Amino acid sequence: GAGVSQSPSNKVTEKGKDVELRCDPISGHTALYWYRQRLGQGLEFLIYFQGNSAPDKSGLPSDRFSAERTGESVSTLTIQRTQQEDSAVYLCASSLAMRTSGGVYTGELFFGEGSRLTVL
Amino acid sequence: GESVGLHLPTLSVQEGDNSIINCAYSNSASDYFIWYKQESGKGPQFIIDIRSNMDKRQGQRVTVLLNKTVKHLSLQIAATQPGDSAVYFCAEIPGRYSSASKIIFGSGTRLSIRP
Numbered sequence: 001g002a003g004v005s006q007s008p009s010n011k012v013t014e015k016g017k018d019v020e021l022r023c024d025p026i027s028g029h030t031a032l033y034w035y036r037q038r039l040g041q042g043l044e045f046l047i048y049f050q051g052n053s054a055p056d057k058s059g060l061p062s063d064r065f066s067a068e069r070t071g072e073s074v075s076t077l078t079i080q081r082t083q084q085e086d087s088a089v090y091l092c093a094s095s096l097a098m099r100t101s102g103g104v105y106t107g108e109l110f111f112g113e114g115s116r117l118t119v120l
Numbered sequence: 121g122e123s124v125g126l127h128l129p130t131l132s133v134q135e136g137d138n139s140i141i142n143c144a145y146s147n148s149a150s151d152y153f154i155w156y157k158q159e160s161g162k163g164p165q166f167i168i169d170i171r172s173n174m175d176k177r178q179g180q181r182v183t184v185l186l187n188k189t190v191k192h193l194s195l196q197i198a199a200t201q202p203g204d205s206a207v208y209f210c211a212e213i214p215g216r217y218s219s220a221s222k223i224i225f226g227s228g229t230r231l232s233i234r235p
Contacts, residue, residue: 004163033223041128041228042209042226042228043164043209043228045223045224091163108154108169109154109166110166111163111165113161113162113163114163
């Protein structure tokens with residue numbers, strides 16, 4: 001597609017249920033990022049994928065959070081046994097990371113519209 | 121996870137005036153900076169970027185200034201319009217040519233336009 005697509009756009013769930021959030025990056029973008037944004041707050045880094053490997057998982061807040069990526073395509077963020085403090089907008093972004101002689105260049109991030117999660 | 125935001129500060133500006141949004145960054149080794157605009161209910165959108173070998177860069181109605189001495193970044197918006205109402209985030213990349221990158225976002229500033 002033309003942009004980063006996230007689904008569902010809104011999800012209301014009960015405490016203790018599992019949820020899956022999906023991100024379709026821009027075709028050809030090798031780098032993919034997940035962020036969490038609580039109401040009225042800034043962006044909190046969760047995890048970064050380069051291809052289908054995750055060099056940096058340092059932002060995942062607990063072992064209830066996990067993410068996968070299939071090749072250089074779709075990524076799924078899974079939250080198990082949801083808690084009320086998990087309520088937030090989960091944003092996905094992708095970028096065209098290019099290899100240069102100096103390493104890997106991280107291009108401009110393109111964000112999706114986010115998935116708003118409400119845990120009752 | 122790394123939390124970079126508290127409750128957002130707000131800048132209120134008269135329509136037509138210039139806006140200046142400030143950001144302090146954390147890592148003196150960061151060499152690439154980006155400003156993002158986030159409108160209500162949408163994801164952040166790229167506005168303008170600057171590399172650490174520059175201290176000023178201009179776009180259409182926007183100018184970014186970088187002061188590496190005090191680790192400060194600012195975004196200037198000329199002739200502010202109602203459509204500029206949004207939350208503005210600065211982001212630093214600790215090493216543009218690094219094998220693993222983690223974009224670090226500032227806490228964000230809400231820009232409110234008075235008619």
